[in-house]
Amino acid sequence: MARTIRSAVSISVAALLLGAPAAMAQDKKVLTISSWGGAFQKAQKEAWFAIVEKELNVTIKEDNTSGIADVRTQVASGKPTWDLTTQGAYSCKLLEKEGRLEKFDDQTMKALADIPTALGRSDQCAPQIVYSVAIGWRDKAYPGKEPPGWAAFWDVKNFPGQRSVRKHPIYALEMALIADGVPMDKLYPLDVDRAFKKLEELKPHVLVWWASGAQSAQVIKDGEVDMVAAWNGRIQALESEPEGKGGKIKTTFNQQILVSDHWMIPKGAANKDLAMKAIAIMSRPEVNARISNYINYAPSNSKSYDTGVIAKEKEAGLPNSPANAKKGFIQDNQWWVDNADAMVKRFDAFLQR
Amino acid sequence: MTVSTGGSANLGAYRVAERRERWLLQSLVVPGLALIGLIALAPIGWLFWMSVQGSSGFTLDHYQRLLDESYLRTLKTTFELSILVTVLSIALGYPLAYLISQARPRLAALLMLLVLFPVWTSLLVRCYAWLVLLQRRGVVNSWLQDMGIIDAPLKLMHNFTGTTIGMLHIMLPFMILPLYASMRSIDRDYMRAAANLGASPVRAFWQVFVPLSLPGLFAGIIIVFVLCLGFYVTPALLGGGRVYMWSMQIERNVTYYADWGAASALGVVLLALTLGILWAVGRLIGFDRIVGGK
Numbered sequence: 001m002a003r004t005i006r007s008a009v010s011i012s013v014a015a016l017l018l019g020a021p022a023a024m025a026q027d028k029k030v031l032t033i034s035s036w037g038g039a040f041q042k043a044q045k046e047a048w049f050a051i052v053e054k055e056l057n058v059t060i061k062e063d064n065t066s067g068i069a070d071v072r073t074q075v076a077s078g079k080p081t082w083d084l085t086t087q088g089a090y091s092c093k094l095l096e097k098e099g100r101l102e103k104f105d106d107q108t109m110k111a112l113a114d115i116p117t118a119l120g121r122s123d124q125c126a127p128q129i130v131y132s133v134a135i136g137w138r139d140k141a142y143p144g145k146e147p148p149g150w151a152a153f154w155d156v157k158n159f160p161g162q163r164s165v166r167k168h169p170i171y172a173l174e175m176a177l178i179a180d181g182v183p184m185d186k187l188y189p190l191d192v193d194r195a196f197k198k199l200e201e202l203k204p205h206v207l208v209w210w211a212s213g214a215q216s217a218q219v220i221k222d223g224e225v226d227m228v229a230a231w232n233g234r235i236q237a238l239e240s241e242p243e244g245k246g247g248k249i250k251t252t253f254n255q256q257i258l259v260s261d262h263w264m265i266p267k268g269a270a271n272k273d274l275a276m277k278a279i280a281i282m283s284r285p286e287v288n289a290r291i292s293n294y295i296n297y298a299p300s301n302s303k304s305y306d307t308g309v310i311a312k313e314k315e316a317g318l319p320n321s322p323a324n325a326k327k328g329f330i331q332d333n334q335w336w337v338d339n340a341d342a343m344v345k346r347f348d349a350f351l352q353r
Numbered sequence: 354m355t356v357s358t359g360g361s362a363n364l365g366a367y368r369v370a371e372r373r374e375r376w377l378l379q380s381l382v383v384p385g386l387a388l389i390g391l392i393a394l395a396p397i398g399w400l401f402w403m404s405v406q407g408s409s410g411f412t413l414d415h416y417q418r419l420l421d422e423s424y425l426r427t428l429k430t431t432f433e434l435s436i437l438v439t440v441l442s443i444a445l446g447y448p449l450a451y452l453i454s455q456a457r458p459r460l461a462a463l464l465m466l467l468v469l470f471p472v473w474t475s476l477l478v479r480c481y482a483w484l485v486l487l488q489r490r491g492v493v494n495s496w497l498q499d500m501g502i503i504d505a506p507l508k509l510m511h512n513f514t515g516t517t518i519g520m521l522h523i524m525l526p527f528m529i530l531p532l533y534a535s536m537r538s539i540d541r542d543y544m545r546a547a548a549n550l551g552a553s554p555v556r557a558f559w560q561v562f563v564p565l566s567l568p569g570l571f572a573g574i575i576i577v578f579v580l581c582l583g584f585y586v587t588p589a590l591l592g593g594g595r596v597y598m599w600s601m602q603i604e605r606n607v608t609y610y611a612d613w614g615a616a617s618a619l620g621v622v623l624l625a626l627t628l629g630i631l632w633a634v635g636r637l638i639g640f641d642r643i644v645g646g647k
Contacts, residue, residue: 066608067608068608068609069607069608162489167594207489207511207593208511208593208594209593209594209595210594211589211594222488222490223489223490224488224489224490224511245490246490340609344605344609345421345423346423348423348427348597348602348605349421349422349423349426351594351595351597352423352426352427352430352595352597353426
């Protein structure tokens with residue numbers, strides 16, 4: 001009897017010892033990250049998440065977000081499920097203003113030092129990628145001619161045809177002012193009345209006010225419009241696709257509006273310390289640069305181009321490469337945080353008139 | 354004497370039993386009512402409550418906001434489009450429903466299938482199909498241009514016209530089905546009787562058939578009109594961004610601003626206007642006629 005008890009005990013002890021490593025492996029911390037999904041999130045996963053998982057010895061659980069409203073509801077619940085989320089620069093600034101984000105510690109801030117502050121970097125917003133709003137056009141509509149900038153977008157005499165612009169004031173106002181002759185470095189604060197007056201000129205020529213990136217690509221690919229103001233990645237993607245009815249599509253970085261997407265930590269996130277470490281890793285130039293090898297988005301760290309991670313021929317197609325960055329300007333997120341509500345209302349009324 | 358007292362005792366017992374049975378039967382609707390209360394009435398109450406809540410308690414700010422030009426224009430567009438689609442769906446739906454109701458059974462079944470077929474196709478697919486057909490370089494425009502009928506492409510899409518066409522296509526079955534149901538129940542002897550009394554076919558149609566089909570027509574009008582008021586996808590895809598619907602303004606308030614108060618106020622306004630119109634129509638022609646009762 002005593003022997004059977006002893007052997008039972010020793011077997012259990014052995015089982016416990018054997019089971020221990022497996023149990024420890026399961027104890028790995030889980031970091032929950034949300035992003036836009038689709039091709040972009042897949043690129044993030046391959047370029048960044050894999051490295052974070054290895055270095056921090058964590059498992060990354062992925063989720064999708066459709067925008068700022070998600071973060072607001074999560075923070076309002078008191079226990080956000082995300083430790084880290086991707087949102088637009090403007091949304092990040094807005095969430096920061098509303099006090100819904102965690103502040104980065106000094107260590108993280110040091111890691112962000114080489115990311116330009118103009119992108120909207122702060123102690124709560126960490127720019128991760130850069131893209132731009134650029135002019136795309138049908139080559140057949142203007143053979144051999146490249147629109148030098150937004151003035152050409154307005155110039156229906158030399159560049160006749162239909163246009164497409166986003167159904168939102170957020171790029172339209174800047175475009176209008178530049179077309180009206182305001183230098184790119186003297187835009188902000190925006191002269192709103194002047195911008196809307198200039199937009200009035202363009203309005204009859206805008207066939208489609210696009211509501212999604214996919215739509216902006218579709219209208220130019222089908223040849224519905226001849227010139228579009230759209231996100232560079234969307235237009236460039238058309239270059240590698242089979243041609244549609246619109247024929248060959250070209251794009252230029254002339255007078256492009258540079259914008260960025262940011263990392264941020266929802267207030268009350270369970271693993272905020274780990275999340276900060278993850279941000280620091282993904283902001284390192286040689287890691288940050290990797291994103292461009294998986295998708296047509298540019299790195300946010302200005303040192304990323306010195307790492308040699310991005311091939312030279314790839315660099316030419318990225319909006320903030322040393323050669324392209326100076327062709328455009330960075331959008332002022334703060335101006336939009338303070339004015340977006342009034343602008344959207346005015347823009348909606350303008351479109352419906 | 355004994356018989357009569359026995360009778361009244363029986364009667365009393367019968368009444369009690371009857372009452373009990375009625376209560377039992379009526380209690381059967383409790384789960385249904387509770388469900389409606391839970392999933393329809395309670396959220397509407399909550400919606401209303403949120404629309405008058407600000408950061409510091411009761412407020413009418415959200416309604417004040419709606420007096421902006423942007424919202425007033427959207428309201429106008431929403432009603433214009435809904436009325437137009439309803440009128441057009443009567444113009445197209447009434448003759449078709451009449452044809453189906455008069456056709457021989459096999460032909461009627463075939464026609465009905467054709468009417469119902471689009472309903473089984475995704476709304477999104479149907480919108481994109483219209484886009485392919487009617488856009489600037491779409492099938493219709495290139496065909497007309499190749500035939501030399503037009504020089505420049507017609508603007509059939511990305512505007513009010515395109516939205517109307519797309520919505521009409523989606524709404525038509527909702528007009529035809531109630532019309533067909535009420536036309537089928539019209540006794541053909543009435544028409545023969547009218548002819549017998551000397552009415553021409555046209556007169557018999559207008560004086561006998563049309564009035565008898567009105568319940569179906571009113572039901573169709575209400576279904577189509579109310580559904581149109583809440584449209585989102587079709588105007589968003591086919592309107593070229595310039596056709597604003599009330600539902601889009603609700604979406605804008607929720608997604609861009611996470612402003613549930615303002616979005617709720619928009620919802621309450623639409624609900625109140627819709628109920629107001631239904632009430633006015635009901636007063637004008639009587640609800641029993643709409644529902645089809647005598």
